[in-house]
Amino acid sequence: MQSRRPQAIIDLSALNHNFTRVKQLAPNSKVLAVLKANAYGHGMLPVAQALKQADAIGVARLDEALALRAGGIAKPIVLLEGFFHADELEQVVASNLQLVIHYREQAEALLDAKLDAPVRVWLKVDSGMHRLGIYPDEFNALYQRLSQSDNVQGPLRLMSHFASSDELHNPATLAQLQLFQQITQHAVGEHSLANSAAVLNWPQSHADWIRPGLMLYGVSPVSNNTGAELGLKPAMTLASSVIAVREVKAGDAVGYGGSWIAAHNTRLAVVAMGYGDGYPRGAGNNADVLIRGKRMPIVGRVSMDMITVDIGAEPVAVGDSVVLWGEGLPVEQLAHCVDTIAYELLCNITSRVQFSYKDTAN
Numbered sequence: 495m496q497s498r499r500p501q502a503i504i505d506l507s508a509l510n511h512n513f514t515r516v517k518q519l520a521p522n523s524k525v526l527a528v529l530k531a532n533a534y535g536h537g538m539l540p541v542a543q544a545l546k547q548a549d550a551i552g553v554a555r556l557d558e559a560l561a562l563r564a565g566g567i568a569k570p571i572v573l574l575e576g577f578f579h580a581d582e583l584e585q586v587v588a589s590n591l592q593l594v595i596h597y598r599e600q601a602e603a604l605l606d607a608k609l610d611a612p613v614r615v616w617l618k619v620d621s622g623m624h625r626l627g628i629y630p631d632e633f634n635a636l637y638q639r640l641s642q643s644d645n646v647q648g649p650l651r652l653m654s655h656f657a658s659s660d661e662l663h664n665p666a667t668l669a670q671l672q673l674f675q676q677i678t679q680h681a682v683g684e685h686s687l688a689n690s691a692a693v694l695n696w697p698q699s700h701a702d703w704i705r706p707g708l709m710l711y712g713v714s715p716v717s718n719n720t721g722a723e724l725g726l727k728p729a730m731t732l733a734s735s736v737i738a739v740r741e742v743k744a745g746d747a748v749g750y751g752g753s754w755i756a757a758h759n760t761r762l763a764v765v766a767m768g769y770g771d772g773y774p775r776g777a778g779n780n781a782d783v784l785i786r787g788k789r790m791p792i793v794g795r796v797s798m799d800m801i802t803v804d805i806g807a808e809p810v811a812v813g814d815s816v817v818l819w820g821e822g823l824p825v826e827q828l829a830h831c832v833d834t835i836a837y838e839l840l841c842n843i844t845s846r847v848q849f850s851y852k853d854t855a856n
Contacts, residue, residue: 731820749794
């Protein structure tokens with residue numbers, strides 16, 4: 495019997511297609527593939543195993559890096575938030591991890607530590623994001639001290655992060671780029687600034703290393719575009735199945751609160767998917783699903799375990815597959831319908847959803 499449990503189907507060949515697209519856009523840059531937050535909800539270890547061409551992997555925190563090492567990933571791994579406590583440095587060295595240093599106290603802790611081996615350091619400069627990064631007036635002194643430390647494997651790599659690179663006509667990105675270049679003009683070391691949006695929009699920022707995240711998964715980091723429009727393929731299809739088909743009459747109210755009332759006699763498909771699986775509650779009466787390749791509207795509220803879809807006279811039956819997002823139904827469009835971003839939808843999938851992986855290239 496076919497499982498009616500919601501499924502997240504990850505196409506590994508799509509990941510590699512998207513990686514190739516990244517390299518087309520930035521052929522002279524090395525790639526730090528960002529796999530934080532469980533690879534944006536796609537499954538960190540299988541994604542790391544699939545992206546063999548990446549020069550390094552970026553994660554946010556130590557536990558993510560250790561999970562990759564435990565899974566057999568030997569590729570360089572960069573802790574994008576660095577370390578939180580000095581006692582983590584022993585594990586950083588033991589697991590051969592690289593660190594981003596983004597504030598003075600963190601740098602001081604590294605300089606004062608007694609380490610068995612030096613670590614590779616990426617020194618992050620605050621060029622205008624005002625979230626993490628060494629203040630510009632602190633850069634020269636910390637750069638010199640870190641460069642001369644026996645705890646640091648030189649040369650340093652220098653990085654920053656753009657706040658508005660998804661906005662092509664926003665002058666903030668060029669201002670950040672110019673400030674970063676000014677701050678680092680006398681420093682030796684490879685540079686890294688470009689996230690996914692900058693890979694697409696700001697080729698002058700590509701530098702030595704780029705840091706694609708969302709676009710690797712086939713999703714657009716730029717508003718008013720889908721990944722497909724940018725030459726990307728969605729790596730995830732979120733799907734479930736029809737568990738009941740019901741007839742309703744004109745005037746019948748459907749679901750909690752009766753937020754949708756049938757205007758005429760119709761048929762509804764009940765689908766095993768709800769906010770308990772990570773599907774957004776705000777999609778009720780706002781979004782579509784795909785059944786048998788055709789878009790059909792969600793009606794009534796999204797509940798914990800189920801949604802209802804107006805199928806009219808379409809030949810939909812119990813057991814039919816239902817696509818919540820994926821090829822033909824971009825997650826970016828659902829995000830727009832519920833006033834959020836695709837990042838959040840991808841990362842919010844719960845453990846009730848079963849993951850599977852395929853490689854259509856083989």
